[in-house]
Amino acid sequence: MDSGTDATDKSSRNFIEQIIDADLAAGKNGGQVHTRFPPEPNGYLHIGHAKSICLNFGIAKQYEGKFNLRFDDTNPAREEQEYVDAIIDDMRWLGCEWDDRLFYASDYFQQLHDWAVQLIEAGKAYVCDLDAEQMREYRGTLTEPGKPSPNRERTVAENLELFAKMKAGEFADGERTLRAKIDMASPNINLRDPVMYRIKKAHHQRTGDDWGIYPSYDFTHGQSDSLEGITHSICTLEFENHRPLYDWFCDSLGIHHPQQIEFARLNMTYLVMSKRKLLQLVTEKHVNGWDDPRMPTIRGLRRRGYTSHSIRSFCERVGVTKVNSTIDMVWLEDAIREDLNENAPRRMGVLRPLKVVLTNVPEGETAKVCELPNHPQNEEFGTRKIELGREIYIEQDDFQEDAPKKFFRLKPDGAVRLRGAGIAVLDEIVKNEAGEVVELHCAFNPDTTAKHNEKKVKGTIHWVNAEQAVEAEVRLYDHLFQTENPNKAPEGSTFLDNLNPSSLETVTAKLEPSLSHAEAGEKYQFERLGYFHVDPIDSNPGQPVFNRTATLRDSWAKSKS
RNA sequence: UGCCUCGUGGUGUAAUUGGCAACACAGCGGAUUCUGAUUCCGUCGUUCUAGGUUCAAGUCCUAGCGAGGCAGCCA
Numbered sequence: 313m314d315s316g317t318d319a320t321d322k323s324s325r326n327f328i329e330q331i332i333d334a335d336l337a338a339g340k341n342g343g344q345v346h347t348r349f350p351p352e353p354n355g356y357l358h359i360g361h362a363k364s365i366c367l368n369f370g371i372a373k374q375y376e377g378k379f380n381l382r383f384d385d386t387n388p389a390r391e392e393q394e395y396v397d398a399i400i401d402d403m404r405w406l407g408c409e410w411d412d413r414l415f416y417a418s419d420y421f422q423q424l425h426d427w428a429v430q431l432i433e434a435g436k437a438y439v440c441d442l443d444a445e446q447m448r449e450y451r452g453t454l455t456e457p458g459k460p461s462p463n464r465e466r467t468v469a470e471n472l473e474l475f476a477k478m479k480a481g482e483f484a485d486g487e488r489t490l491r492a493k494i495d496m497a498s499p500n501i502n503l504r505d506p507v508m509y510r511i512k513k514a515h516h517q518r519t520g521d522d523w524g525i526y527p528s529y530d531f532t533h534g535q536s537d538s539l540e541g542i543t544h545s546i547c548t549l550e551f552e553n554h555r556p557l558y559d560w561f562c563d564s565l566g567i568h569h570p571q572q573i574e575f576a577r578l579n580m581t582y583l584v585m586s587k588r589k590l591l592q593l594v595t596e597k598h599v600n601g602w603d604d605p606r607m608p609t610i611r612g613l614r615r616r617g618y619t620s621h622s623i624r625s626f627c628e629r630v631g632v633t634k635v636n637s638t639i640d641m642v643w644l645e646d647a648i649r650e651d652l653n654e655n656a657p658r659r660m661g662v663l664r665p666l667k668v669v670l671t672n673v674p675e676g677e678t679a680k681v682c683e684l685p686n687h688p689q690n691e692e693f694g695t696r697k698i699e700l701g702r703e704i705y706i707e708q709d710d711f712q713e714d715a716p717k718k719f720f721r722l723k724p725d726g727a728v729r730l731r732g733a734g735i736a737v738l739d740e741i742v743k744n745e746a747g748e749v750v751e752l753h754c755a756f757n758p759d760t761t762a763k764h765n766e767k768k769v770k771g772t773i774h775w776v777n778a779e780q781a782v783e784a785e786v787r788l789y790d791h792l793f794q795t796e797n798p799n800k801a802p803e804g805s806t807f808l809d810n811l812n813p814s815s816l817e818t819v820t821a822k823l824e825p826s827l828s829h830a831e832a833g834e835k836y837q838f839e840r841l842g843y844f845h846v847d848p849i850d851s852n853p854g855q856p857v858f859n860r861t862a863t864l865r866d867s868w869a870k871s872k873s
Numbered sequence: 874u875g876c877c878u879c880g881u882g883g884u885g886u887a888a889u890u891g892g893c894a895a896c897a898c899a900g901c902g903g904a905u906u907c908u909g910a911u912u913c914c915g916u917c918g919u920u921c922u923a924g925g926u927u928c929a930a931g932u933c934c935u936a937g938c939g940a941g942g943c944a945g946c947c948a
Binding site for chain 2 (some may be wrong): 324326330350351352354384386387389390443444447448451452453454455456457458485486488489491498499500501502504507509510511512526528529530532533549550551552553554555556574576581587629630631632633634635636637638639640642643646649653654658660688689718720721729730731732733760761769770771772773774837839840841842864865866867868869870871
């Protein structure tokens with residue numbers, strides 16, 4: 313990962329780096345820094361996870377420490393191997409490395425079980441007979457204390473025996489739980505005798521049917537961190553109230569005690585970030601799968617044409633704090649523009665074609681062989697040759713019959729420069745019976761510096777030779793949601809009502825000939841239009857399909873609105 | 874109306890830990906340009922409120938206000 317700066321040459325530090333600096337200065341953890349990313353394999357990674365991944369991996373890298381990938385797979389009911397594979401793939405793509413430190417919480421099931429027995433023996437855990445509903449009643453509310461479970465004072469021997477029976481499968485799902493004996497009157501509800509183990513006779517994707525009881529998140533996470541020698545356990549704000557519990561288990565067990573640090577998760581405009589909502593978009597087919605280019609998933613962004621560099625750079629820019637904030641979507645677009653502006657070769661393509669006949673070019677003849685640079689600021693990209701013929705296509709937007717004064721493109725009695733070719737002067741507008749413009753007739757002058765009516769020609773437009781044009785499907789994307797905060801839905805409606813009905817538009821474009829060889833995964837700038845990615849799934853050799861990653865900034869369009 | 878956390882320009886973050894509130898993005902204006910792109914220059918604008926400590930407060934203290942999180946056998 314190349315976004316992080318060296319630990320020593322960075323002038324300002326986020327609050328987590330400051331904590332680590334202080335720990336290091338105090339000689340904590342033997343001067344080591346060890347982080348981890350702990351996804352639950354029940355969904356695909358999204359841009360919010362990327363923030364956490366970049367943070368954790370970046371810190372390990374910055375402090376020359378270690379980074380683990382660990383799947384938090386303690387709930388077999390909703391976790392699948394498919395997600396494990398996808399998460400690993402996305403994390404590699406993002407540039408993470410974890411050497412041989414790929415772990416699963418399920419690796420620790422036996423150890424966790426033994427620790428549970430240890431706590432029972434210490435009188436700090438007990439088997440509870442309450443069912444889910446009763447437990448809720450006993451727990452109390454936010455403002456009232458809970459009351460102790462009738463089973464809270466069972467003897468150690470009794471607890472040991474019952475827990476063994478839970479493990480042996482002698483009870484039905486939900487019939488018993490193992491609970492930590494902490495404080496039913498605690499103002500922090502997480503401390504009111506939280507569940508450590510529940511009975512769940514489900515098949516686990518890794519441990520099969522070995523276990524009929526599974527540890528809860530709270531009884532798993534801290535100990536997993538501890539086992540792996542994690543020094544700084546970085547998680548999101550909603551776990552803040554769980555930290556006392558994290559600490560309680562580590563201390564009660566007398567094991568290595570990593571430090572949990574919470575930061576604010578990423579929110580962005582025009583996006584939903586919850587796994588539940590993303591899953592719903594997929595299952596209800598509002599999008600075409602997890603990798604739909606409109607999705608904020610890593611897979612969606614990849615397919616849209618985002619580079620891992622741009623995502624890392626974005627994550628770097630948004631910073632890390634404990635303040636709930638919402639990042640403007642344009643920051644993401646900006647990050648990819650910055651990358652692709654530098655690295656994408658230029659091409660010409662016309663999205664909505666309007667035919668132009670250069671009347672002074674003889675039929676069947678080539679007016680000019682033009683040599684265009686593949687990158688205006690970087691000669692190393694080389695050049696390519698494009699033939700200009702009698703008939704070409706230009707963008708419909710680049711002609712306006714009733715044009716404002718500041719319109720620098722084609723208009724009646726006007727002239728434009730055809731990029732890399734010469735000047736076209738408009739002579740005649742051809743319309744059909746409905747009065748629609750179907751064709752333009754122009755006079756062509758191969759001198760690109762030629763003047764028109766004594767004036768310099770100000771506008772330059774892109775074009776494609778009609779005879780040689782290759783047709784290709786191009787997908788134009790807009791925000792998936794049309795409101796800044798899609799989660800905010802009025803009474804009686806849901807976030808789905810905020811979907812943007814025109815988030816996807818598919819056109820058949822006319823592209824310059826060289827693009828027929830475009831290969832899956834390649835990225836181009838279509839001049840004046842934006843950045844386009846050759847879709848890795850729907851493209852075929854000789855028949856590329858393009859996804860628009862981002863438009864170019866357009867101060868002209870902005871000035872009109 | 875319990876506990877926890879957080880309040881710095883439009884947005885996101887800084888502030889050498891008590892010493893002239895800065896950076897980026899957005900906005901606006903301009904220059905350059907064979908992409909109305911890129912690049913460059915200029916400009917606008919900020920410490921939630923009220924007290925207190927101090928020569929000095931974004932930073933420390935008190936109160937208030939506002940926002941978020943928490944009552945799964947989810948993570």
